[in-house]
Amino acid sequence: MEQESGPIIAYPLLRTFCIDVLAKVKVPRDEAELIVENLIEADLRGVGSHGVVRFPIYIQRIADGGTNPQPSMKIVRETRTTAVFDGDNGLGHLVGIRAMELAINKASEGDCTFVAVRNSNHFGTAAYYAEMATRHNLIGFSFTIGAINHMTPWGGAEAVLGNNPFAVAFPTPEPFPIVLDMACSVAARGKIIVAAKEGQPIPADWATGPDGLPTTNAIEALKGFVTPVGGPKGYALTLVVGLLSTMLSGAFFGNDVGDLYAKTTAAQNSGHLFGVLPVTAFDSLEIYKDRMARAMADVRGVKKAPGVERVYLPGEREYLSMNTRRVDGIPLGRSLVAELQALGDRYGVPFEAAD
């Protein structure tokens, strides 16, 4: 969601604030540090829709009993290449890290491994977990069920599907991984919210109204459903990402899925699936990296469309943003800053945005 421009917040200040607030709601400090690193990486990478803008609802859910600040996560079933991991209703950012770590550790003998997760919560960006794998020369996969049902099956007029995100990340010979991280809608729902606030129409392929028919009226669109990319393709894609994230673990799917924002006292039982493929099981790392270097050169080296100066690889812009924002700080919208200040006031943790 786009934010009205506001102050630039230094990365360490934002990090410390979030850790301190998590500690106030009884999240152990070492786990809070992991959670916040994951959370703020979204803001650093320019993916503000999945960063600290979500922090207040995470805290609200803990305060209201909907999320467990001190989960006892455990493996409930395991083979040498698979596991089912129970997050005990912990924050998704922590559960996801622990589950991907498990997949990575299980791959230490050179196997393809997959870990299915249940009893988790909204986990932020799918990219974070897929990228974790690349630091071990693994190709990483990350799938999750969305935390609210905003989609309807193709031909339907009722929300039983999430706008389910997934990520795939590859090790490269450069300092950043190639990473796809996408949900299945044409446009983020946040853009429709902005259009509705501004009284602007939306393109006809962004959403359908509550009747399931396309609409350019942003207010009707918010009562309806976001349109999947490629129509029936995106419907099939979001369904498949949702099934991968839930059918192997028993996490909630379809009518059982709650609403991250509306039901703050009830556990969401969100599901994820993490997987890794070890590059060196297939060929030497040198040969793989040579292939990847050629592929990256082919993509970057294309003739450009008029007005385009540079072609980026997926994940490259985000990497460049991260490097810049770690030093220069993170721009946050004014209303978000006010929300964080109010949150800080509630928990006795000052949020000092120099603005």
Place this chain on the structure above:
Amino acid sequence: MEQESGPIIAYPLLRTFCIDVLAKVKVPRDEAELIVENLIEADLRGVGSHGVVRFPIYIQRIADGGTNPQPSMKIVRETRTTAVFDGDNGLGHLVGIRAMELAINKASEGDCTFVAVRNSNHFGTAAYYAEMATRHNLIGFSFTIGAINHMTPWGGAEAVLGNNPFAVAFPTPEPFPIVLDMACSVAARGKIIVAAKEGQPIPADWATGPDGLPTTNAIEALKGFVTPVGGPKGYALTLVVGLLSTMLSGAFFGNDVGDLYAKTTAAQNSGHLFGVLPVTAFDSLEIYKDRMARAMADVRGVKKAPGVERVYLPGEREYLSMNTRRVDGIPLGRSLVAELQALGDRYGVPFEAAD
């Protein structure tokens, strides 16, 4: 590609014809049977773009030395959960079956397994291989590089990417698997060919011209590039599918990719990746199928949009089509029938379409 309406061809007649022609170009009869079952399943399922419409070019490539009719396929590297499989430039339909069989066999002890393929060719529909896995209670993945570069990176104006297809298939409690099978463009290039022939404009989101800018002129579009679903999302998606299909095996990517139709004397070195996840490693088959039954009921049970009578699961329409066409026959366009008859004449195999 849509075909002008023509005769209905009985499934056994079409099958026998194709097997006999393959035998004439020195494909062993037992392998020809496997290839043709795979090939015609696309027509049975209503996916005519990937069925016998491609048969003449496959035969042409064998005749011109571009494809090997008697490949000595082999595993070039193997661990307990991975393999690199060399197709020896055989027909992709056969190479793909053998490689997916390998992944399935390797999973017999309950492991997640992935097989990377090189030196293959156009393999038809990605769905076929993913569905093979579901008959063993495995979730199946199938990725391939496209056989022609029809896409440009986001911001580019030069074709270095295929419209790369992939499939994911799930076992279900019903007689058909749920299967996603999609390429990454908004519209199939065949639809643009039809519009160009008819002198009709195309929607602005189907293609860009050779300059990389959107066009509604179908003729310009054919000189340009098909537009990826969701814009930069689809660019990232097709790139990732292409990398999965080639980086682990050393198959061609980017500028090295040839053109299925234009370079019939040179090997394509196409790449694929096949993977399977064993359902029973994660939970009992009964519990999984119960979950899947509930999920399918939730999707089918939604309120329908006006004018919609039924909501289908991905792969369900194709399954219904297959059942009907096995009995009633397969409608083929007149120009395709003429092409098959000419092919038959060349090889002394009569094609008797009762029309």
